[in-house]
Amino acid sequence: MSEYDFNNERERKRFYGSASWLRLRQEVLKRDHNECIECAKEGKVTTREAAVLEIDHIQEIKDRPDLALDIDNLRTLCKYHHNVRHDRFDGRVQQEKVRRWDDEQW
Template sequence: MIDVSTRETRHSFYVSTDWIKLRDKVLTRDNYECIWCKAEGKVTTRKRAVLEVDHIKELEHYPQHALDINNLRTLCKDCHNKRHNRYQQSAKKFDDEEFSW
């Protein structure tokens, strides 16, 4: 089981080769498009936005699904922030808590 219980171990996870490889697979699978924007009929690719790979079942609570491709989806930064309700939080806090890809 992957340990993601602390900020440090989550950091190690997000820089691991396994994650980086899988993240690329997810981006390829989703055609480098935000799937939430796509559902609204908008095309958001990495030319127009920062794309991030989101854990549908959150990493912190479901570490057993950390490397499950079916638990991952491509979101643009805006949608990802919406999902985690980060609009009210400072940019600094965001950077501290999770890596932005």
């Protein structure tokens, strides 16, 4: 089990401010060549100079707190792809989802 309770916002902040997280975060950025890996898949290079890069937990910390500091569970995403992944866009992503659903032939 983790020493942090990730369901608690204050605890999450404490985690993201911890020395072990900040150190690991740098390692992930280095491993991913300071690039968003989703942009890279699309053939685009999005570096720290071009966008804000964030570190994403592949298995979310609230589901797998034990993997919170596992480098294999971490990847570099730009702010855009991080938001897409977490459905943080109300408008566009939602619409795309609806469209995709409509496209399916049942």
